[in-house]
Each structure stands twice: as C-alpha cells, then as structure tokens.
Amino acid sequence: MYKNLLVAHDLSVEADIAVRRAAQLARLHDARVTLLHVIEEYFPERMMQTVREAAEVALRDAAQSNAIGNCHLLIRQGRAAPTISEAAHELKADLLVIGAHHQQLLERFDGTTLDRIARHSRVPLLLAVDESVSSYTRALSGMDFSLCACHAWRLGYRLLSSSAELLALNAYEPGKEADKAERHLATQRDLLRQAIQEERAHVPDMGPRLLCAVQSGPFKEVLDRALGEWKPDLLVLGSRSRGSIEQAFLGNVVRHYLRRPPCDILLSQ
Structure with a gap:
C-alpha cells in the first residue's frame, strides 16, 4: 500500500521531523521517498538557479542524514498547496507527509498553509509532529x-505494524431520549463491531490489534x-471534504486538530 511517499519540505526544522517519519515508514514498508521543496518567491532568473541549488543541497542532506536510500529530490516553483497537490498526483504518491506549520498573523483570515494543502490534496496526508519518530504503537x-x-x-490499519493497537472510537449523542441511552449505546457498540468486521475484508490479515x-x-x-486517557501516538481522521461547502472549508474538528496536533495525524482525503 505505502510504496511511494512524498514529503513536502519547506526547509524548516518541523519539516525535518516529516523526513524522519518518512524514513521510518519507508523502512517498514520498503517504500520509495520523494522530497519536494516548493519555491513560492519569485527571483530574477540569474538568482533562481542559486536558490534551487541551495534547496537541493538541503534536501540531499536531509535524505542522507536519515539514511534514505531510495530517494528522489524535486524542486518546483509556485504556490505551495496546489503545487504539492499536483506533484502528489503526478507521482501517484500513496501518502503525503508534512511537518507542522506555524500560523502567521495574515493566515488567520485565510487558513494556514497546512489547511490549504489538506484541502487541495487528494492523497492521504500524514502530519508528523512527534520528534521521537518511534514506530506507532497506538492509533x-x-x-x-x-x-x-x-x-x-483502513489507511490507519495499513500504516501500523502487527505489534500496534488500533482503537475505533464512535461518539454517540443520546439527545432527547436520554432514558434509553444505555440501550442505544449497546446497539451502537454492536453496529461498530459489525462495521469493523466488514472493514476487515478490505485489509490484509496481518495487522494491528483491533479495539473499538x-x-x-x-x-x-x-x-x-x-x-x-489513551494517549495514542497517531490520530486517524476522515476529512469529510466531499460536499461543495466542505471542499472550501475543512470540518471544524479536523481543522482544530491540524492546528493543535496532540500527536501525529493521518488524514483521509
């Protein structure tokens, strides 16, 4: 499944964490890694080559320091979000890995760069923030x-090793029938177990321990x-970004966790 990883690298310390995570996943899944840097500024032509060469050196150093053998470097110019999305599509990437992004004052009105990348991307996105970059044990x-x-x-299942745990969590709001909450909770648990059982048909037999x-x-x-309470090292979310309104704006819950990640986040597109 994860054989072609794309890392969007903005030459920041946070992006180096994404490279380390991609290196760990590449070793686990025997995957190829592409490091992409997007030059958003426009320089005079004679300066652009110098800027490109400096970015390439930084990417090569990141690949070498993380012992990524099967690695390709890519430098492009343009707006970050659409350029990264186009590259992911062209490369047929299985996973886009990106580091945390610090929100700037002007971005509060237009969403962060990470928000825009998440809206544009049509491949799964992994936000890597854990500096330890140990193998995931709890998702x-x-x-x-x-x-x-x-x-x-399914994406979370395939990302984890057989020694990890994957907890499927459903939220139930009893509403006006609070007196029937316990009975409805039991029904909801049965439905969740059934859903997980059905999903098992779409993933390999060998995988993480399943909880719900x-x-x-x-x-x-x-x-x-x-x-x-559970303190996972990976949070798995669906973006719910298929409606006409949601294509323009990420769901509030997803946006909240992207801006304040409690751990690494895997976002399904």
Missing part, C-alpha cells in the same frame, strides 16, 4: 460510519477525552 481512529471514516480506518469503543457525547469531546 486512535474516529469512526462515524461514513465512507470517509471507514477509508481512514462507543462513548456518549459530542464527537470532539469524546475524542479529547480519549486522547487524554
């Missing part, structure tokens, strides 16, 4: 029975509680 997948959430669960849970409350509150 938490938000499951609401949507196709997007199910697809995200249903908790009462709004989706974000349930996720926050589980993040605090």
Whole structure:
C-alpha cells in the first residue's frame, strides 16, 4: 500500500521531523521517498538557479542524514498547496507527509498553509509532529460510519505494524431520549463491531490489534477525552471534504486538530 511517499519540505526544522517519519515508514514498508521543496518567491532568473541549488543541497542532506536510500529530490516553483497537490498526483504518491506549520498573523483570515494543502490534496496526508519518530504503537481512529471514516480506518490499519493497537472510537449523542441511552449505546457498540468486521475484508490479515469503543457525547469531546486517557501516538481522521461547502472549508474538528496536533495525524482525503 505505502510504496511511494512524498514529503513536502519547506526547509524548516518541523519539516525535518516529516523526513524522519518518512524514513521510518519507508523502512517498514520498503517504500520509495520523494522530497519536494516548493519555491513560492519569485527571483530574477540569474538568482533562481542559486536558490534551487541551495534547496537541493538541503534536501540531499536531509535524505542522507536519515539514511534514505531510495530517494528522489524535486524542486518546483509556485504556490505551495496546489503545487504539492499536483506533484502528489503526478507521482501517484500513496501518502503525503508534512511537518507542522506555524500560523502567521495574515493566515488567520485565510487558513494556514497546512489547511490549504489538506484541502487541495487528494492523497492521504500524514502530519508528523512527534520528534521521537518511534514506530506507532497506538492509533486512535474516529469512526462515524461514513465512507470517509471507514477509508481512514483502513489507511490507519495499513500504516501500523502487527505489534500496534488500533482503537475505533464512535461518539454517540443520546439527545432527547436520554432514558434509553444505555440501550442505544449497546446497539451502537454492536453496529461498530459489525462495521469493523466488514472493514476487515478490505485489509490484509496481518495487522494491528483491533479495539473499538462507543462513548456518549459530542464527537470532539469524546475524542479529547480519549486522547487524554489513551494517549495514542497517531490520530486517524476522515476529512469529510466531499460536499461543495466542505471542499472550501475543512470540518471544524479536523481543522482544530491540524492546528493543535496532540500527536501525529493521518488524514483521509
């Protein structure tokens, strides 16, 4: 599944974390890695070659320091989000790996660069923020029975080794029928177990240990509680970005975690 990894590298320290994560995943999945740097500024022609060469040196150093053998370097010019998306499509990347992005004042009105990359990309996106870059041992997948959430669960499953755990978490809001909450929770748990069983048909037999849970409350509150109690090193989310409105704006929950990542985040597109 993960045989062609694309790392968007902006020459920052945060991007180096993404390279280290890509190197770890490449060794686990025997994958090829492409390091991409996008030059957004426009320089005079005689200066552009110098800028490109400096970026190439930085990418080569990042690849060598992380012992990435099967690695390709790519330098392009343009707006970051669409250029990265185009490169991912052209390269047929299985996964786009990117480091954390610090929000600047002007971006508060237009969304961060990371928001725009997530909106443009049509390949799974892994936001890498954990500096230890150890193999994932615990992944938490938000499951609401949507196709997007199910697809995200499959992506998380395939990203993990057989020694890891994958928890599918569903949030149930009882609404006006609070007196029937326990019975509805039991039904919801049965539905979640059935959904996970059906998803097993779409993934390899060898994979992480599977867990599932249903908790009462709004989706974000349930996720926050589980993040605090279970402390996963990977959060798996579906972007829910297929509607006409959602194509322009990421869901509030997804945007919140992208801007304040509690751990690495795998986002299904």
